[in-house]
Amino acid sequence: MAVLELINVTGGYTRKPVIKDLNFTISQGELVGLIGLNGAGKSTTIKHIIGTLIPQQGEIKINDITLKQDIDKYRSSFSYIPETPVLYDELTLKEHLELTAMAYGIDEKTMKERASRLLSEFRMEKRLNWFPSHFSKGMRQKVMIMCAFLVNPHLYIIDEPFVGLDPLGIQSLLDQMDEKKKEGASVLMSTHILSTAEKHCDRIILLHDGRVRAQGTMNDLRQAFNMPNATLDDLYIAMTKEQDNE
Amino acid sequence: MNNLSQVWSKRFNHYLTEVQKYMRFVFTGHLAIVLVFVIGAVGYQYSEWLTVVESSFPAEWLVAGIVGFVLSFSRPTTLLKEPDQVYLLPLETKMAFYFKKVLQWTFFSQAGLVAVIYIIGIPLLNEVTELSSTKIWLGLFLVITLKLLNVHVEFNFRYALRGKWVLFDRLIRIIFSILAIQTLLTDNYLLAVIFVLLLFFYNFIWKKSENEQPIPYEHFVKLEQNRMMAFYRFANYFTDVPHLRGGIHRRAWLNFIYTLVPYTKNNTQGYLVFRTFIRTDDHFYLWVRLTAISAIIAAFVNIPAVILIVAAALSFATTIQLKYALLSSKEFRMDLLFPVDSNLRTKAVQKLIRTMVFLQAIVILICSIGQPLFYLPPIVVLLISELTYYLTKNPAKHLY
Structure with a gap:
């Protein structure tokens, strides 16, 4: 199909x-x-x-x-990863994940399970409470990727x-x-x-x-x-x- | 020569339109109303004070001190841009013509302020000193001459030392300017002339050393950028300046507010809007500023009508500015793709505005306790906010 x-x-x-x-x-x-x-x-x-x-x-x-x-x-x-990362300057990494999960109706427990796997896969666990202004281009890209895969x-x-x-x-x-x-x-x-x-x-x-x-x-x-x-x-x-x- | 003249006039026109564009908002903004009140109040106090001021009051020193201090702020408006360091390089020897225009404009744009300050001091001088009016107007002429000198010295000094030691230079000019004005106002003409001549000589030294140096583009461009940035930041208090990104701060002590938007799909936009408001300096301090003005008026002005008018005007300003700031956006954001109802954003913004206006009303209520009809201003605040929200159009532009 x-x-x-x-x-x-x-x-x-x-x-x-x-x-x-x-x-x-x-x-x-x-x-x-x-x-x-x-x-x-x-x-x-x-x-x-x-x-x-x-x-x-x-x-x-x-x-x-x-x-x-x-x-x-x-x-x-669908979920979408744009060419240039589009992040909210005022949200932390953790909040980007939460916001995405909320929008796609994913319950908190599932969100936490998926997020922790993605965070360790992309080696971003230690940056959960960081704002995007402290991220490099690659890290910003990783935030977008994690949000996309969180939605499943x-x-x-x-x-x-x-x-x-x-x-x-x-x-x-x-x-x-x-x-x-x-x-x-x-x-x-x-x-x-x-x-x-x-x-x-x-x-x-x-x-x-x-x-x-x-x-x-x-x-x-x-x-x-x-x-x-x-x-x-x-x-x-x-x-x-x-x-x-x- | 012709080219540089065109470069200057083009930039100058562009600069003027840019300034006009934003000044319009400044003069129609809420702070303008507050300024009118403040100027009126201060003017009234001043005229009251003049009737009781003693003849031993050191009016000459006060006027000379304030005017001399303001005179020293004579930063050149060069309108230079970053690419000039590359593109204008071959014209180095011809730039004197451009800088002549720069100095002319800098002088004309700044002379008004010192003149006004001196003129405000004239009633005081009349009251306290025995100066004839000819001598007082001679003082104005001196102030304007000093302004011209200050503009030239500051430019030449910055040029010659490429932006170093500027505070030292300012101090020297403050001293010379104050002494020149003070001696003139105390009838020591000879001394006044000597101080002006010393300033001339001081200018001459830097002018001479300037001739041996290449144009300090880096310093002038940075100076110009800072100047425009300061202007944009000022204008940003009144309207939205597009190329100005305000700061973001966590303000973790306000995290408890986010409990108003628990984790559910319908709160997706609320989750975002509440954090955007609390953490974006522009939005957050807008609310703080307007609430503080309203609260101060409520606490210290004993005229109920004034309190009500200010509270209503600022509740209107809070509501409409937050509505526009949070609902109008032309940039692509990921939430535009979220599979949620497109009304959620509008609802979330309305909830935020209601929450913040309610807090504003509480602050005003606390501040106006003890006043007659103290319960009225908070009610007016809530009422005006609701009316403003419903009677203004929704600026949200849906991309699709």
Whole structure:
């Protein structure tokens, strides 16, 4: 069953569309990478999915429901990690976790159990009562990641997750994603770290100039570009050159 | 030359619009009302005092002291910006033209204050001293001349020593300025002229050493940034200054307030709003300030009508400012994605405002005990707050 479904989605910030006629789905238990050059429309696509932008045309469904049909159900089905951490300057780490848990209707006991596991996984136990102004970029990112995983939703939407994280943080995030995948959750992740994407993603969506240029498993992509044995880096560069030739 | 003239006039216009933009809020804000009351009261006291002041009162020293002290604050308004250290570097030798404009504006913008202070002192001088009015007006001319000198000295000193020893320089100028004014007001013209000439000479020394130095951009830019920051902070008391991020403090002693919003899904926004209010300096001190003014008036002014008007005006100000501060936001926040009812934020803000206005009413009640009709101001506070909340529009802009 498709957890996330985009049907002919066209949209952008102004009348001029940034993403055009997007079609893709993500199934249960799938980790899908959204890959593309700067300005290809990755973040815009994500903003449409989380509902901060409304499509000019087409439909986006999570668990077969659109935002309009049931806004609360739509929103509780996913959690989102933005490219730049968005934290409340006036809340401590502990309060960020509590606030998120409250919003998603998680009882206190469950919240505490999940939080303590995440805190030790991301090595942030000692910073529970700190304000974000004392956090480094990586730590801020970790707060966002912990809040997202605390919710335990059907779908994770993660924008450029590896920027600013230390290698241990990256490993912890990948471990968390693998674990959630095994439990049946799906992940949509946009990234520029292609080697990691190639290694961990079940499928790749190559976005180019607001359109889906190619999608599928690594093997599907190699066929589409007619480059057997190519790495994702090779395919990415091939796509860049294609753009230059246009 | 032409370029620099354009640079100056562009910056100057931009600066003026920026200042005007915020001064509008300052003069329509609640503190303006309070200021009118304070100035009226002080003026009345002053005129009463003049009728009883003794002729032995050291009026010359007092006027010279206050004016001399204020004269020494002559920081140049350079309008320099950080990139200037790079982009204006090739124009180093031509910058004298720019700084001439700087000094002109600094003088004209600051001369008014000392002139007004001196003029306020004139009734006192008339009352206590035997000075003819020509001599008193000659004093005003001296004050303005001293201002011009002070502006030039402070600029040249900061230039020559690149921002070091400024307090020492200020002290010297305070002494010279006070002595010049005091000697003039006591008919020692020769001494007054000598002190002014000494200040001239003092300026000349720094001017000369300035010529041997590159422009201290770093110091001037920092000075300018501090000056604008001080202005924005001041303006922020009256309105929301966008590029000014106020401080955040835990204020753990107020943690008990959070028990008003226990852990439930419906309290999600309340959880956030109560903490935002208590910990954001801008919001919290707004409430403290307005409550304190209202309480002081209630405690010390014995006119019930005044207490009621002030209490009503400040209850209105508290409600409307908190409503706008907590409900209008253009930035993306994670709670915009929360699967909770979109009315929760508005409800939470209303609960917070009710709580804080109730506390304000209690403080005012305590302060007005002993006054006739002491129970009225708190009732007015609560009533006006509710009316304000319901009759003003909801600034919440939903992103979707």
